[in-house]
Amino acid sequence: MLLNAKYLEEEDADNMIDVKPSFRKFVPVKLSLKYFLLGIILLVIVVGLSLKILYFTHYTSAVPNKLASSTNMALNSKGSESLDQLSPAITSAGPIKVVYGLPENQPVVYITIDDGWYPSQEVLKLMQQYHLPITTYLIEQAAQKHPDYWHEFVNAGGNIEDHNFNHPFLTHLSLADQKNQIYQPIDYFRQYGPPPDELRPPYGDYNSEVGQVAQASGIKYIVMWDAEMKDSTLSTRSGQGLKSGDIILLHWEPGLDQELIKLLNIIQKQNLGIADLTQALNGEPLIICWLKAPIPVSKPTPTKTTISRTTGTSGVKSTSRSK
Ligand SMILES: [Zn+2]
Missing domain, CATH: 3.20.20.370 (Glycoside hydrolase/deacetylase)
Incomplete structure (x- = not known):
């Protein structure tokens, strides 16, 4: 039993040695998950900024577009002077x-x-x-x-x-x-x-x-x-x-x-x-x-x-x- 126990301990020790490389493999996975999440956050920021830029581009260009269509047609008083x-x-x-x-x-x-x-x-x-x-x-x-x-x-x-x-x-x-x-x-x-x-x-x-x-x-x-x-x-x-x-x-x-x-x-x-x-x-x-x-x-x-x-x-x- 003792031998077996010792053997098991040694086997466990061996197993521990075997585990280490897989643990090392696990560390890069954890790191890449971190980078992955960071990437997602950056992507959200970039998309958000792009949408904001698109909104303002559209907003500022909307006035001349409206003008172009308004020169030959009268507008309702909505959206008039303010x-x-x-x-x-x-x-x-x-x-x-x-x-x-x-x-x-x-x-x-x-x-x-x-x-x-x-x-x-x-x-x-x-x-x-x-x-x-x-x-x-x-x-x-x-x-x-x-x-x-x-x-x-x-x-x-x-x-x-x-x-x-x-x-x-x-x-x-x-x-x-x-x-x-x-x-x-x-x-x-x-x-x-x-x-x-x-x-x-x-x-x-x-x-x-x-x-x-x-x-x-x-x-x-x-x-x-x-x-x-x-x-x-x-x-x-x-x-x-x-x-x-x-x-x-x-x-x-x-x-x-x-x-x-x-x-x-x-x-x-x-x-x-x-x-x-x-x-x-x-x-x-x-x-x-x-x-x-x-x-x-x-x-x-x-x-x-x-x-x-x-x-x-x-x-x-x-x-x-x-x-
Ligand atoms: Zn007016």
């Missing part, structure tokens, strides 16, 4: 004065509404009831859908200015196309009063060439914005509250009347008045609209009472019944 586009703001446009806000020498703000695909009877009623001075930067192609409405808008104290024929990125057009985009609405909007002399470039996109073309077309001011009312929230360029001289951006979109009421109540709460932007730009004495009390918030506007972009040009009452 406060975000002002950063970083370009402040020169050749010979033209670019206005983001006005001096704070009077306790007033200015309301501007862009595009014009969804004119609203409720907004007209608010303008008439409170004598609101509103400047609208209209796309000619949108205005053509509801010509009667825009006469009512002007009769209610509204002012129509230039937002181009069909809302292109102006800086991507030839000078001739820029001229057509800027000048054609000036000519078209003569039916509503004095020809526009303010340009709001679609998407806030302008440069010195646009400024030169605009000036040659009769434009005096490129009017931007420094506050925006959107999704029931007022945002300002400064990140602070509303201040005197602010030019506030809104869009003709379904539910605009509710947005406008909320904005007016913010203005009223801050003891600010509302003045006509064109009067202010021209240095004329301001007729200021003061709201004495908050406006009651009514029920949200049903979409069917807002004139649809897709309906014809047969006027407000007939189109308002369409879906």
Whole structure:
């Protein structure tokens, strides 16, 4: 037994010797597993970075692609002007004065509404009831859908200015196309009063060439914005509250009347008045609209009472019944 035991011990010892090489074989396996895992992590990082680069490449190239398809077709007001586009703001446009806000020498703000695909009877009623001075930067192609409405808008104290024929990125057009985009609405909007002399470039996109073309077309001011009312929230360029001289951006979109009421109540709460932007730009004495009390918030506007972009040009009452 002892012999056997000794033999076994020796056999075990021999086995131990035999085990060592296989253990040595096992060590490289462990190491390669470590490297394998490291490789997987590196692969994940590389793939992640590649995806990020691809995303940004796509994102930055998406704007010109969108532009290419937008030059010959009008865009919905979704994805239009916004406060975000002002950063970083370009402040020169050749010979033209670019206005983001006005001096704070009077306790007033200015309301501007862009595009014009969804004119609203409720907004007209608010303008008439409170004598609101509103400047609208209209796309000619949108205005053509509801010509009667825009006469009512002007009769209610509204002012129509230039937002181009069909809302292109102006800086991507030839000078001739820029001229057509800027000048054609000036000519078209003569039916509503004095020809526009303010340009709001679609998407806030302008440069010195646009400024030169605009000036040659009769434009005096490129009017931007420094506050925006959107999704029931007022945002300002400064990140602070509303201040005197602010030019506030809104869009003709379904539910605009509710947005406008909320904005007016913010203005009223801050003891600010509302003045006509064109009067202010021209240095004329301001007729200021003061709201004495908050406006009651009514029920949200049903979409069917807002004139649809897709309906014809047969006027407000007939189109308002369409879906
Ligand atoms: Zn626009």
